[in-house]
Every structure is written in C-alpha cells, then in structure tokens.
Amino acid sequence: DAGVIQSPRHEVTEMGQEVTLRCKPISGHNSLFWYRQTMMRGLELLIYFNNNVPIDDSGMPEDRFSAKMPNASFSTLKIQPSEPRDSAVYFCASSLARGTYEQYFGPGTRLTVT
C-alpha cells in the first residue's frame, strides 16, 4: 500500500496568491482529515470528511480556507488569498470510519507564503 499521498511536498508562494494542496487517502479508507502544524499552535484539526461528506469544519481558520472531497480517492485544501501567517506544514490523514480507530498521516506539504 502506498500510504497517504500528498502533493506538492513543498510550496512557496507570494501573499495574495491561491494555493491548492492535494491528498490521496489510503485505498479503502472512508474518513479523511486535514491538519495544520505550526511551532506556536502545534497540530490542529482543520476539517474532516466521512464518506466524502464534510462533518466538522470548525477548525478552518477563516473563509479563505476551503476543502473539498469530490470522490473517495481525492481531496483538496485551498487557501485564497494566502497570507504569511498561513505558512505551516499541512497534513492529510485517513482512516476507516468503522471497526478501527487508527489514523494514518501523509508526509505533509510545507507551505511558505512570502
């Protein structure tokens, strides 16, 4: 199994630009989570989906952030417009919603907004 796949691994963009982060969950998993990691705030849950449906987006910091899951094998996290304070590592994780509790993380996307 390839594990959770994220792209790009690194993204450098200028303030005001649109940024799109991508995630492919582990095949067969039906829950998908987006987390953000910063030195100041640690690992924070942004949003999660069960069976492609957003369940809780209370962690999304602002309306500039949006996430979609058009099918079971793909999700995007978009920031528009980006700001320097959005600089962080963004992780995607997936799990089986029933029968098990484990979440498996991808390698992350390091975003730098200048």
Place this chain on the structure above:
Amino acid sequence: GENVEQHPSTLSVQEGDSAVIKCTYSDSASNYFPWYKQELGKGPQLIIDIRSNVGEKKDQRIAVTLNKTAKHFSLHITETQPEDSAVYFCAASIGGGGADGLTFGKGTHLIIQP
C-alpha cells in the same frame, strides 16, 4: 472542546534507560488515546494506542497506561535506543479516531544520549 496537556516538552535520557511522557485530557467523553512519533521532515507515525475500556497496553519496548478517573495517560519506552530520538505526540478523540478528529498535545522532544 477537548484540551490535551503534555509533559515534559523536552526529555533527555541515557541510552538504555526508560522514558516516560505524560498527558492529561479534559473531556471525560474521550475514549481513544493514540501516540504518534514524528521524525524530522516526516508525518506523524502511529506507534501505539489505547481505548477507554483498557487500562494498559504493551508492544515490545513501548507501553501505554490509561487512568480514566484521573483523565491521564502515559507513554513508557524501555531500553531506549538512538532511533527512539524524535518528537512524540499524545492525542485524544471522543468519537474514536477513525470517524472523528484528534486533539493533540504540544509534543515531547525525546533525546537519547549515547
């Protein structure tokens, strides 16, 4: 919402000695408690977890204990080795991590001294 406190933030131990990391949580409804290991530049890796109906779980050199009355849980690593050096995170979940998001502690930087 849930709040997870983790101590210490940094722990240095001699190779071969034991290491203990402690966490407390605030929401008595939490029922799933995983531990993750994160190496530099990588995503968090699940190393062990425990559910609320179990008091202790062991996997080779790693063990986790849970005290639901006191709302705290701990990670124990015995016979530490250089490859144990990493940042360790505890987490808690109300709905079970598979179908619900995780709330993380701030992490413990474990340093194994040769």
